[in-house]
Amino acid sequence: MWRCAVAGSPITHSLSPLIHTTAYRVLGIADAWDYGRHELDAAALPGFVAECGPEWVGLSCTAPLKSAVLALGVPSSRAALLNAGNTLIFARDGRPARVENTDVTGLLGALARAGVTQAERAVVVGNGATARSALAALAELGVTRVQVLARSQANAHASLGxxxxxxxxxxxxGPWGTTEAGEPADLALSTVSAPLPTAAAEALVARVPVCFDATYNHYPTVLDRAARAAGIVQLSGIDLLVGQALDQIRLFTGRDCPAEPLLEAAYAALP
Structure with missing residues (x-):
């Protein structure tokens, strides 16, 4: 039995086991693959990985492990650029362990499925690791101007500048939670788990034809609902979660899985 898992803290809420095991069933490999979850902080991660046997293939790493995992394998150029990884591929057949960042491809894949393949100007809410991945994805779409809405301009500059x-x-x-009308943009992408005030969410969606809330903890979020009410293209944290998982599934198993059954399973599992 080949083994993979998601690790992070907190982890009990994670839908990754559901998504990956659904993929194994779709691909017809469920009898040979197992995907679990492990509560780990950054200090515990190296010891856990060191104890994994030869049956281990990969580890999905969520907060707070996205920087710590970089020391456990050879980072891809993207993971190194972003100083963040979310996928550890274990050493095998003489190849060293590798670290990848599939958040970028997850964002791009979700946007492409919604028909968004290019843009010039965007709004990003937040300045953490997901915001860094968002910048990389936006650059690949052709974006050259981004307004960052964050609580601290200094922190945003240090993280993203x-x-x-x-x-x-x-x-x-610009200030996080602003209700002022801003310049029109091609899309808005929120990376913060804290809900936006309703007035701020409505002001944000009024500026764009596409809105992507990359979190799913409280789906539908205030921003999700505002985008839906405005009748614009609305993408959620489930779209990102499935998008980044599709790349992980390919990296772990060597097989491509369709997105639709994974999206259906994930949305059905939400409260």
Whole structure:
């Protein structure tokens, strides 16, 4: 039995086991593959990985492990650029362990399924690891201008400033939760788990034809509902979760899985 799992803290809420095991059933490999979950913080991660036997193939890493996992394998150029990984592929057949970041491809894949393949200007809410992945994805869409809405301009600059420069993106800053009308943009992408005030969410969706809330803890979020009410393209954290999992499934099993049955299973599992 080949083994994979998701690790992080907290982890009991994770839908990753459901998504990956659904994929195994769709691919007809459920008898040979197992996917679990493990509550781990950054200090416990190296010891856990060291104890994994030869049956282990991969580990999905969520918060707070996205930086810590980089030390456990050879980071891809994308993971190194973003200083964040979410996928550990164990050493096998003489190849070293590798670390990848599939959040970027997950964002791009979800947007592509919604018909969004290019853009010029975007709004990003937040300045954490997911915001860094969002910048990389936006750069691949052709975005050259991003307004970052964050609680601290200094923290946003420290987290995103150098990366934006490397990606060729000009960044301007605005306050998190603003209700002021801003310039129109091609899409808005929120990476924060804290819910936006209703008025701020409505002001944000009024600026864009596409809205992507990358979190799913409280689906549908205030932003999800505002986008739906405005009649614009609405993507949620489930779309990202499934999108990044599709790449992990390919990296772990060597097989491509369709997105639709995974999206259906994940949405059906929400309260």
């Amino acid at each position: 150098d990366l934006a420069g490397q990606l060729g993106i000009a960044v301007e800053h």
